[in-house]
Amino acid sequence: MKKVKALILRTAGTNCDYETQAAFEMCSAVAERVHINSLIENKDKIFEYDILAFPGGFSYGDDIASGKVLANEIKNKLGDKIKKFSLSGKPVIGICNGFQVLVKMGLLPEPKLFEQVSTLSYNDSDKFECRWVYLKTEKKVKNESNCIWTKNLPDIITLPVAHGEGKFIPVNFKLLEELNKNNQIVFRYSTRNGAIPEYPLAPNGSVEQIAGICNTKGNIFGLMPHPERYMFALQHPAREGFDGEYGWGKIIFQNAVDFVK
Amino acid sequence: MFEIDIFTKEGFKDSRGEHVLSDILGIGIKGVKKVDYSPFYIIDGDINKSEAKTIASELLSDKITEGFKVGFGTQEKKSKNPIIEVLYKKGVTDTVSESVAKAIKDLGITKDVKVKTGHKYYLHGNASQDVLNKIAVKLLANTLVQEYKIK
Numbered sequence: 054m055k056k057v058k059a060l061i062l063r064t065a066g067t068n069c070d071y072e073t074q075a076a077f078e079m080c081s082a083v084a085e086r087v088h089i090n091s092l093i094e095n096k097d098k099i100f101e102y103d104i105l106a107f108p109g110g111f112s113y114g115d116d117i118a119s120g121k122v123l124a125n126e127i128k129n130k131l132g133d134k135i136k137k138f139s140l141s142g143k144p145v146i147g148i149c150n151g152f153q154v155l156v157k158m159g160l161l162p163e164p165k166l167f168e169q170v171s172t173l174s175y176n177d178s179d180k181f182e183c184r185w186v187y188l189k190t191e192k193k194v195k196n197e198s199n200c201i202w203t204k205n206l207p208d209i210i211t212l213p214v215a216h217g218e219g220k221f222i223p224v225n226f227k228l229l230e231e232l233n234k235n236n237q238i239v240f241r242y243s244t245r246n247g248a249i250p251e252y253p254l255a256p257n258g259s260v261e262q263i264a265g266i267c268n269t270k271g272n273i274f275g276l277m278p279h280p281e282r283y284m285f286a287l288q289h290p291a292r293e294g295f296d297g298e299y300g301w302g303k304i305i306f307q308n309a310v311d312f313v314k
Numbered sequence: 315m316f317e318i319d320i321f322t323k324e325g326f327k328d329s330r331g332e333h334v335l336s337d338i339l340g341i342g343i344k345g346v347k348k349v350d351y352s353p354f355y356i357i358d359g360d361i362n363k364s365e366a367k368t369i370a371s372e373l374l375s376d377k378i379t380e381g382f383k384v385g386f387g388t389q390e391k392k393s394k395n396p397i398i399e400v401l402y403k404k405g406v407t408d409t410v411s412e413s414v415a416k417a418i419k420d421l422g423i424t425k426d427v428k429v430k431t432g433h434k435y436y437l438h439g440n441a442s443q444d445v446l447n448k449i450a451v452k453l454l455a456n457t458l459v460q461e462y463k464i465k
Contacts (some may be wrong), residue, residue: 078351112412113413113416113417114409114410115375115416116409116410116413116414117373117410117413117414121373121376122413122417122420125372125373125417125420125421126420129420129422130420169377169378170378172324172376172378172379174327174329174376174379175329175330176329177326177327177329178333179329179330179332179333180333183368203399208388212443222378222379223378224377224378249360258327264348274396288397293435
């Protein structure tokens with residue numbers, strides 16, 4: 054059977070690359086952490102992989118704004134390759150700082166546009182927010198998610214968040230309407246029962262409680278919470294999980310690996 | 315030399331400014347009604363105004379929530395309200411400036427530039443010089459490594 058290869062792009066300040074690698078390996082993929090300088094030297098190397106992941110962390114120290122320096126570097130030095138990879142339909146994920154990078158380089162919400170039309174701004178609290186939250190999985194397409202990464206999930210899941218700049222803001226109301234209409238909103242922060250939450254379960258003040266979005270095709274997924282930190286039930290504070298052993302992150306990464314197979 | 319000031323656009327939340335106001339009230343100072351926060355960057359090098367504008371729009375400001383002003387030389391005060399300006403002292407490593415200099419090269423502007431970063435806090439309301447000094451020392455500047463000016 055084909056071995057699925059995942060590229061985890063790292064740079065100075067990335068700190069969730071090992072966990073993301075472990076998550077893909079747990080789902081039977083071959084995952085490699087590749088430094089951005091190495092990819093810039095050999096740009097076509099990206100096409101040797103089936104999945105592209107932008108992991109969490111504090112790239113370039115979150116200087117200027119979280120993800121901004123890395124987004125600028127990728128767009129100007131690897132832009133056409135990243136765009137081509139994304140438009141090919143292969144799975145792409147940006148987690149936390151990786152989501153900030155995807156949004157600020159404009160790969161989300163629409164890679165064809167490849168322009169920044171939304172942002173992840175400072176949390177309303179102006180503090181770093183770190184806790185477990187509930188997420189409502191949007192299921193508007195035949196009672197299933199439009200995103201290839203989030204199929205087979207229950208309506209409400211839990212994942213941890215840890216960020217200072219996670220407030221999702223679209224450029225205008227029209228874009229928000231389009232995101233809703235095209236089923237591009239993947240996760241919203243919620244209460245345990247699926248109701249609209251207040252702080253601290255709404256950790257950042259995101260517009261319409263948006264926690265994760267995808268492109269119209271559903272292959273590019275960005276989210277503030279960390280699925281790679283919930284692969285095992287043991288990682289949950291109450292040891293909750295499914296099949297007595299796994300966390301919801303396992304389903305998310307497995308979906309991408311199975312999609313490629 | 316250009317100074318680029320970043321500000322929050324109308325209609326968006328200035329979380330940092332609100333946080334500073336809350337801290338001012340928290341140390342028992344009354345009279346300040348509002349704080350506007352504005353990071354700023356001094357770019358020194360052989361760049362022209364068009365390049366400075368590109369740096370401001372593509373790199374230093376957020377396209378959705380922030381605007382910018384690009385001025386030649388350091389900006390003169392135009393506000394009637396007091397401004398507390400915080401900068402690193404000479405000789406202290408400014409790590410953000412190093413990231414900005416790298417990112418300017420990534421943008422395709424290959425000229426050598428020197429960058430300094432700082433923070434401006436526009437205070438609205440009533441505050442004496444003593445109170446402004448107290449706010450600066452207690453809340454805004456780490457005077458071991460930073461200096462502040464009240465304008």
